[in-house]
Amino acid sequence: MRTPRMFRSTRTVTAARRPKRTGLLLGGAVAGLAALALSACAGPAVGAASTPKASASSIDWSAVTPATSITFWSNHPGKSQDTEQAVIDAFTAKTGIAVNLVTAGASYDEVAQRFQAASQTKDVPDVVIASDVWWFRYHLNNQIIPVDDILKAVGSDTSDYVPALYGDYEYDGQHWAVPFARSTPLFYYNKDMWAAAGLPDKGPSSWAQLADWSSKLKGQVPSNGAAMGLSTGPSWGAWWLENFVWGQGGQYSDKFDLAPLTNDATVAGVQQLKDLVSSGTIAISKDSVADFTAGAVASTIGSTGSLAGVLKSAKFSVGTAYLPDGPKGSGTPTGGTGVAIAAASDKPHQLAAAMFVDFLTNTANTATFSQATGYMPVRTSAVESDTMKAVYAKTPQFRTAVDQLADKARSQDDVRVFVPGADAILNSALEQVLLQNADPKAALQQITPQLQTAYNENVEPYL
Numbered sequence: 356m357r358t359p360r361m362f363r364s365t366r367t368v369t370a371a372r373r374p375k376r377t378g379l380l381l382g383g384a385v386a387g388l389a390a391l392a393l394s395a396c397a398g399p400a401v402g403a404a405s406t407p408k409a410s411a412s413s414i415d416w417s418a419v420t421p422a423t424s425i426t427f428w429s430n431h432p433g434k435s436q437d438t439e440q441a442v443i444d445a446f447t448a449k450t451g452i453a454v455n456l457v458t459a460g461a462s463y464d465e466v467a468q469r470f471q472a473a474s475q476t477k478d479v480p481d482v483v484i485a486s487d488v489w490w491f492r493y494h495l496n497n498q499i500i501p502v503d504d505i506l507k508a509v510g511s512d513t514s515d516y517v518p519a520l521y522g523d524y525e526y527d528g529q530h531w532a533v534p535f536a537r538s539t540p541l542f543y544y545n546k547d548m549w550a551a552a553g554l555p556d557k558g559p560s561s562w563a564q565l566a567d568w569s570s571k572l573k574g575q576v577p578s579n580g581a582a583m584g585l586s587t588g589p590s591w592g593a594w595w596l597e598n599f600v601w602g603q604g605g606q607y608s609d610k611f612d613l614a615p616l617t618n619d620a621t622v623a624g625v626q627q628l629k630d631l632v633s634s635g636t637i638a639i640s641k642d643s644v645a646d647f648t649a650g651a652v653a654s655t656i657g658s659t660g661s662l663a664g665v666l667k668s669a670k671f672s673v674g675t676a677y678l679p680d681g682p683k684g685s686g687t688p689t690g691g692t693g694v695a696i697a698a699a700s701d702k703p704h705q706l707a708a709a710m711f712v713d714f715l716t717n718t719a720n721t722a723t724f725s726q727a728t729g730y731m732p733v734r735t736s737a738v739e740s741d742t743m744k745a746v747y748a749k750t751p752q753f754r755t756a757v758d759q760l761a762d763k764a765r766s767q768d769d770v771r772v773f774v775p776g777a778d779a780i781l782n783s784a785l786e787q788v789l790l791q792n793a794d795p796k797a798a799l800q801q802i803t804p805q806l807q808t809a810y811n812e813n814v815e816p817y818l
Contacts, residue, residue, distance in 0.1 A: 414702065416508035421707035423452060425700075428459035428480035430466050432536035432692060433660040433728030439715075442723070446714045452707050463489060463692055464590055474498055474699065481708040485532040485695035488590065490524055491773045494531045495817045499695040501529035502712070505705060511713035515734045519764060524693055532693035533716055534733035536660060536724070539687045539764060540595045541756055542679065543647060543665060544654040546672035548575040558654075558676025562602065562627060565654075565679060569636040572653045582636050584643035584652030587789065593771055593781035595656045595678075597688045600624035601765065602681015607781065608770035613806055617799045624681065625795035629788050639789050659756035660691060662729025666752065675755040677763055686765035691730060722746075731756050770806060775813040780805050 431439060436458070443454040460466040463486035473479045474496065485493055493499045506513055513521065513530070520534035542558045549556060552571040559565040569582040576582070585595070593607075600606060605621030607613075615621050631637040640646050647655040648668040656678065657665060666673055678687050694715065696708045714720065718734050722742040725732045732738050738757055747754040770777050784802045787793035 422703040425481040426455045427482040438727040479699040481700045486692040505709040532695040535694045536730045538659040538691035542676040544674045546674040548653045581638035583654045584646045586643040589779040601686035604683035607768035622796045660730045675752040687763045
């Protein structure tokens with residue numbers, strides 16, 4: 356299981372896990388950068404919370420009586436509100452504990468902003484969505500508790516979580532959330548267009564192959580269409596861009612060393628994407644998934660969590676495939692969200708919350724959630740359960756995400772997921788390149804000091 360490498364605590368740890376505290380090795384000073392505007396990140400500021408130090412250790416949970424009602428804040432990933440409510444109803448019927456499901460935002464970012472603001476009030480949920488780029492900030496703000504002991508107290512078998520997914524929430528020897536709606540980017544293609552173009556019924560093995568296929572696909576899409584459509588945006592663009600960068604042997608960061616951000620390999624990944632856009636192979640739009648289901652583009656990259664919606668909306672046969680490789684390899688970043696337990700809740704509410712978290716993500720319910728949305732089942736016992744086998748048999752597209760997780764999933768580069776605002780900063784460079792025709796190296800160079808400042812101000816002081 357993975358521990359966030361660049362943020363290991365300076366508290367006493369075993370010799371095998373003693374952190375190496377180094378700054379970003381940029382070779383230059385960042386004096387005067389404190390005033391850089393990061394408001395575009397629109398995220399909560401680390402250190403703003405006033406909650407007491409989060410802890411769930413050394414508590415005799417057997418002496419605690421669970422509360423009779425709790426609140427769950429969600430953005431209903433994958434349009435899952437009805438599915439979430441069905442699970443809640445079953446949980447209440449089993450335990451007598453009521454769960455108030457609150458739509459706390461339309462996205463992970465909106466939920467995070469509201470959760471940050473709520474830390475100064477009494478309007479705090481007991482269970483909250485904790486996405487890949489937000490849970491660590493919740494922890495630094497002391498807004499959530501470690502879940503290991505409390506889940507053990509309610510009899511949860513945490514060893515059954517898919518190790519790579521549960522390990523994404525590990526820091527300082529403890530887990531701070533559990534996987535819930537977990538996803539990877541997935542390659543979607545229009546099988547009808549593929550067939551009409553005389554292409555094999557599979558995704559391209561490489562981005563170079565997609566470029567080769569583009570000329571055949573242009574005859575199948577509208578005059579303003581393209582072989583592929585992609586969308587940028589915070590919490591999205593920098594996620595799928597990792598595949599291009601990794602495929603060239605680059606990376607956003609080596610642990611917390613940003614020096615690779617402007618090296619030849621990383622720049623080559625962004626340049627390859629720019630070239631594909633310039634050649635007309637890829638079109639950039641506000642909502643490429645909607646363009647894909649409307650038949651405006653022949654393929655796209657979408658979250659696995661979009662699968663159910665894509666299959667429902669498309670009027671053609673939809674194929675799914677792994678993300679293409681680059682000349683020096685590949686990789687599919689993990690993503691999506693977990694659920695966490697609020698530190699501000701009292702012990703009875705935390706205990707009831709743990710019972711709900713375990714139920715929400717148990718074998719049966721994660722299989723049901725996966726079937727309804729396309730998100731991956733988060734328990735190993737669910738991956739090959741009868742429910743999921745039936746899903747794979749009826750809708751084989753669901754299997755692609757599970758297989759890709761096993762074959763090509765890679766933990767994201769640390770700077771994107773653990774530095775507040777880094778995702779939006781990286782995406783700003785991407786948009787400079789694709790929308791303003793900026794030079795990739797210059798765009799990456801421009802954002803480097805912003806990432807340094809974000810770490811200096813919003814992470815380093817709170818470790």
